[in-house]
Amino acid sequence: MTQDSDIQPRTRIAGQALFVIAALAGTVLLLSQITRQTVWVEGAGFAAQPRFWPAVALVVMTGGFGLHLWRMRRRRPSRADRTEVLRWAAPLEYVVWFMGFVFAVPLVGFLPMAVAFAVALTWRLGYRDRAMLILAAVFAVAVVVLFKGLLGVRIPGAALYELLPAGPRGFFLQYL
Amino acid sequence: MDLLLSGFEVLARWDVLVALLVGSIGGVAIGAIPGVGPAVAIAILLPATFSLDPIVGLTVLLGIYGSSMYGGAIPAILINTPGTAVNALSTYDGFPMTLRGEGRRALSLAYSASFFGGVFSVVCLILLSPLLAKVAPLFGSREVFLAALLGIVLVVVAHKGQMLIAGALAGFGILLGTVGLEPVKYTRRYTFEQTWLASGFDLIVVVLGLFALSQALLLLTMDDEKIRTPKSRGSLFQGFRELARHPRVVTISAGFGVLMGMIPGVGEFTAQFLSYTSARKLSKTPEAFGHGSSEGLIASEAANNAVPAAAMIPLLALGIPGEALTAMMLSVFYVHNVVPGPGLFAFQMDFIVALYLALLILNVLVLVFLLVSTGWLIWLTKIPNRFLGMCILLLSFVGVYSIRNSAVDCAMAAVFGLIGYILKRLNLPIVPIVLGMVLGGIMEVKLRAAMNRVHTPWDFIDRPIAFVLFAAILIILGSTVWRVWREWVPVDRRSPARRSSERFAKRLAGRHTRHFDDRLKLQRRTRTYDHMGS
Numbered sequence A: 001m002t003q004d005s006d007i008q009p010r011t012r013i014a015g016q017a018l019f020v021i022a023a024l025a026g027t028v029l030l031l032s033q034i035t036r037q038t039v040w041v042e043g044a045g046f047a048a049q050p051r052f053w054p055a056v057a058l059v060v061m062t063g064g065f066g067l068h069l070w071r072m073r074r075r076r077p078s079r080a081d082r083t084e085v086l087r088w089a090a091p092l093e094y095v096v097w098f099m100g101f102v103f104a105v106p107l108v109g110f111l112p113m114a115v116a117f118a119v120a121l122t123w124r125l126g127y128r129d130r131a132m133l134i135l136a137a138v139f140a141v142a143v144v145v146l147f148k149g150l151l152g153v154r155i156p157g158a159a160l161y162e163l164l165p166a167g168p169r170g171f172f173l174q175y176l
Numbered sequence B: 001m002d003l004l005l006s007g008f009e010v011l012a013r014w015d016v017l018v019a020l021l022v023g024s025i026g027g028v029a030i031g032a033i034p035g036v037g038p039a040v041a042i043a044i045l046l047p048a049t050f051s052l053d054p055i056v057g058l059t060v061l062l063g064i065y066g067s068s069m070y071g072g073a074i075p076a077i078l079i080n081t082p083g084t085a086v087n088a089l090s091t092y093d094g095f096p097m098t099l100r101g102e103g104r105r106a107l108s109l110a111y112s113a114s115f116f117g118g119v120f121s122v123v124c125l126i127l128l129s130p131l132l133a134k135v136a137p138l139f140g141s142r143e144v145f146l147a148a149l150l151g152i153v154l155v156v157v158a159h160k161g162q163m164l165i166a167g168a169l170a171g172f173g174i175l176l177g178t179v180g181l182e183p184v185k186y187t188r189r190y191t192f193e194q195t196w197l198a199s200g201f202d203l204i205v206v207v208l209g210l211f212a213l214s215q216a217l218l219l220l221t222m223d224d225e226k227i228r229t230p231k232s233r234g235s236l237f238q239g240f241r242e243l244a245r246h247p248r249v250v251t252i253s254a255g256f257g258v259l260m261g262m263i264p265g266v267g268e269f270t271a272q273f274l275s276y277t278s279a280r281k282l283s284k285t286p287e288a289f290g291h292g293s294s295e296g297l298i299a300s301e302a303a304n305n306a307v308p309a310a311a312m313i314p315l316l317a318l319g320i321p322g323e324a325l326t327a328m329m330l331s332v333f334y335v336h337n338v339v340p341g342p343g344l345f346a347f348q349m350d351f352i353v354a355l356y357l358a359l360l361i362l363n364v365l366v367l368v369f370l371l372v373s374t375g376w377l378i379w380l381t382k383i384p385n386r387f388l389g390m391c392i393l394l395l396s397f398v399g400v401y402s403i404r405n406s407a408v409d410c411a412m413a414a415v416f417g418l419i420g421y422i423l424k425r426l427n428l429p430i431v432p433i434v435l436g437m438v439l440g441g442i443m444e445v446k447l448r449a450a451m452n453r454v455h456t457p458w459d460f461i462d463r464p465i466a467f468v469l470f471a472a473i474l475i476i477l478g479s480t481v482w483r484v485w486r487e488w489v490p491v492d493r494r495s496p497a498r499r500s501s502e503r504f505a506k507r508l509a510g511r512h513t514r515h516f517d518d519r520l521k522l523q524r525r526t527r528t529y530d531h532m533g534s
Helices: A015-034 A052-072 A080-090 A091-110 A110-124 A130-150 A158-165 A165-175 B002-011 B015-031 B039-051 B054-078 B090-099 B103-138 B143-157 B163-178 B205-219 B239-244 B247-262 B268-282 B292-320 B326-337 B342-347 B350-382 B385-404 B407-425 B431-451 B457-461 B464-486 B496-511 B510-531
Strands: none
Touching: A015 A080, A015 B163, A015 B496, A052 B163, A052 B292, A080 B090, A080 B407, A091 A110, A091 B205, A091 B385, A091 B407, A110 A130, A110 B385, A130 B054, A130 B385, A158 A165, A165 B247, B002 B350, B002 B407, B015 B039, B015 B054, B015 B350, B039 B054, B039 B163, B039 B205, B039 B385, B054 B103, B054 B292, B054 B326, B090 B103, B090 B292, B103 B239, B103 B247, B103 B292, B103 B342, B103 B350, B103 B496, B143 B292, B143 B431, B143 B457, B143 B464, B163 B431, B205 B326, B205 B385, B205 B407, B205 B431, B247 B268, B247 B292, B268 B292, B268 B342, B292 B342, B292 B350, B326 B431, B326 B457, B342 B350, B385 B407
16 A cells, blocks of 8 residues: 555546436525525524525535536546446335335234245345245344344334234234 | 442443443454444444433444454455455455465454554543543533534545535535424425425434445345455464564554544544554555555554544534444434433443443453454355345344334435445445534534624634634645645546547657647747737
């Protein structure tokens, strides 16, 4: 290591122009809405104005993104940028998995959904051997037991648990 | 002495001891897995600690924070992949040692240097406590405002080469903190008439999205790597003997860690860099740095492990977090109605001493655990990336959903996860967003309180600490502007083909080109004068 630049992160060039342009456009749009989305209170001091801090934040953002764009070597989006933007869309599939899991838990229950989610996603990711699928199921059970059973985090019981007989129902609603 | 005893009393509970054990072992394991890191783990565990006692919850989180860097050294040294971001410098000297078959020696050096750094910083913290207890009450609203502003300025300036975008992202964080109902006049800010935006963005949701979910998405879209650990010889205890031969390097490095940890917004990277460069300057064999130098490894590991305890100083004394991890811990304080700041030192000193002691015990626990379980921890580095992504995605659900069982929170976290994913892909910093969100809220409240007593601008800085902080902000801004001015290079927007063809043409023409250039300039100047009619 010879320079401090060796430990500095290097900003990726591909996609940067599109990101900065989009961020700057969003910031300018928000700044244009400041009079509608914030209030100026008559008689209140400058620092006590509800509009003051959003204005400071937006001005800093506009300045930062704007000057960064101005200092960029290449500002016109190219094919590399478009390829990178397509890569940004790749995780959308897993966001759908995540949100599907979120909506299913109150209906099916945390334990069954966690096991199903872990095993199905492991399968989808290409780990098809039995050992990995069992490992995924064990991990899901461990998460449920640790967080809901032992640490008592607030995840409500599922509608499906109501169908269980009276004995296990309480246990399932409370711990699983 | 009484304070020490009362501190031990606070700790002498089975749940605190279990928390210490879980935090230290969990932190080492998390650090040893490349791609997880303490920020992800703390973000996920944060909501779970809300139901625990403040000392128990904070001990778990502190355990993870303080011990993850110990664990992060294992993959950094053995497979050239830092377990946590701050172990990146350890790869420079650790991995070449592994290639020479000295992996166990390198690990031993890293453990001993980390242990020294960790204990050194806790001792400094204990020694500084009386001073902090005296200074902290001198911080009024304007001093806290200026300290928070200094934190923002430093976090932006610390991102050398990315300062503009770091500033913009800090602004984004401040904006996120303002969305929703404003606390004094109860007016809405940027809610767009949406009820789900009225309560604003929850810090934990944002943090979970930016750190945990984004990391899960990144790992899920990655390829798996085949990891092979080379054979190594030596004892895990030999590093302690070797460390004793470099007292100056390890003490200076730990000192840098403490100093940089105390300053909000600076943190491990600057501490490591300063300690590494100073160790190289002091070394008799500077040429060995970067090629398996034991001094280089000691410098980087001692510095980064000295930071966590020191980073607690601005948090505990002023209520100002200096980095993302302490910002997350701040929310644990708030949930339990414990307000960090001058009052904590005045009225709950036993709590503070208990935290120091917990950190001290933690370092011992971690060291013992590492010495007996390094062989087992190496297996953790082999977990496939995408499988790890699945695990983090499931854990992130627990973190977000358990806050208030809201699908909207989960959707918000997913959006922030995507933003974090893009920022990570572009190598842009995430920490300024979190610090902007936390420090922006503090600045708004404190500035409003301070302005009630300020009639002229001079009133704002007429107290010594306020003046010193203001001067520090001006000096930092001034020196940054000066540095940027001196290093200013006009942006070269020529295409690579054009640039290389011009270079080639110059090389062909040799020295005549320069002469030709000069003549061209002269002609241009003359032409300009002609045009102006001179």
